[in-house]
Amino acid sequence: MNTKRVAMLLLLGSMVVVPVAQAQIKHIEMRVEGMT
Amino acid sequence: MKQSLGRQSGVQTVEVSLIDGKVDVTPKEDGQIDPAQLLKATYDSGVSVAELDMTARGKIVKDSLGNFVLQIAPNRSFVLAPNELSKGLEPLVDSPTLVTVRGQLYKKPAGKKKADASAPLKLLILEVQKKE
Numbered sequence: 778m779n780t781k782r783v784a785m786l787l788l789l790g791s792m793v794v795v796p797v798a799q800a801q802i803k804h805i806e807m808r809v810e811g812m813t
Numbered sequence: 814m815k816q817s818l819g820r821q822s823g824v825q826t827v828e829v830s831l832i833d834g835k836v837d838v839t840p841k842e843d844g845q846i847d848p849a850q851l852l853k854a855t856y857d858s859g860v861s862v863a864e865l866d867m868t869a870r871g872k873i874v875k876d877s878l879g880n881f882v883l884q885i886a887p888n889r890s891f892v893l894a895p896n897e898l899s900k901g902l903e904p905l906v907d908s909p910t911l912v913t914v915r916g917q918l919y920k921k922p923a924g925k926k927k928a929d930a931s932a933p934l935k936l937l938i939l940e941v942q943k944k945e
Contacts (some may be wrong), residue, residue, distance in 0.1 A: 798869040800911060801886045802846050805838040808864040809855065812814065812834055 814858040817888065821838040821854055836864075848918050849934055859882050865919040867936070870943075873905040873912060881906065883914065883936055891918065898938040905944070913943040 817840060818827045823846030830839040833920040836855070842848040848867055855862050870937060871885040872930040876892070893899040902912060 780929050793898075794824065799842075800869075801844055802840050802848070802869045802885060803888075803913070804868040805840065805846070805848055805851060806866045807836040807838070807851070807855065807862055808861050809834050809836055810861045811868060812829070812831060 814855060814860050817854050817858045817884050818851060821846070821850055824851075835902065844889065847889075852919060852934075861921065862919065864917065865934075866915065867940070868915045868942070869913050870913040870915070872910070873908075875906050880926060882913070887900050892941045894935040894937040898937060898941055902938070911945050912941060913940060913945075914938050915940040 814836075815827050815829050818824060818836070823841050823843055824838060825841045826837075826839045828839075830836075838846075838851060852862055852865055868881065869885055869891075871883045871886045871890070873893075874882055874884045874890070876882050876890070881893045881899060882890040883893060895900070896930060898899075898914075902914075905912065914936075918935040918936055
């Protein structure tokens with residue numbers, strides 16, 4: 778029984794979602810002239 | 814201008830500060846944003862862009878011409894203007910390491926009233942924020 782619980786815990790632990798870094802443009806900033 | 818930029822693909826929000834002439838663009842996560850298109854749209858709305866900076870995360874690869882580029886997606890990459898910071902990233906070529914950099918993509922040439930917004934954009938790295 779204990780072995781089953783441990784196995785279940787290990788399985789759930791391995792399913793924890795880790796945020797994956799993704800290539801992307803994160804921010805764009807412009808300095809402009811002639812804006813009214 | 815704000816509406817025009819907001820209509821561009823991949824744009825989530827646009828914030829304009831009239832006081833200091835600053836425009837902040839937050840991209841959507843769909844990766845569709847195109848800085849060159851934003852530059853053109855800004856010029857087309859009658860406003861002159863003095864400078865465009867970008868923060869992006871991507872891989873360092875070498876293109877077919879031997880240039881080091883920051884690749885954001887298979888069809889979206891920026892040639893790196895050579896400087897000390899870009900040289901420091903060269904060993905990462907073709908490695909899976911993702912780098913987050915802040916850099917200048919465009920600066921209006923001094924003395925010109927209107928610059929050529931269609932010229933290819935090079936990324937001059939100003940800061941390497943993260944390697945992961």
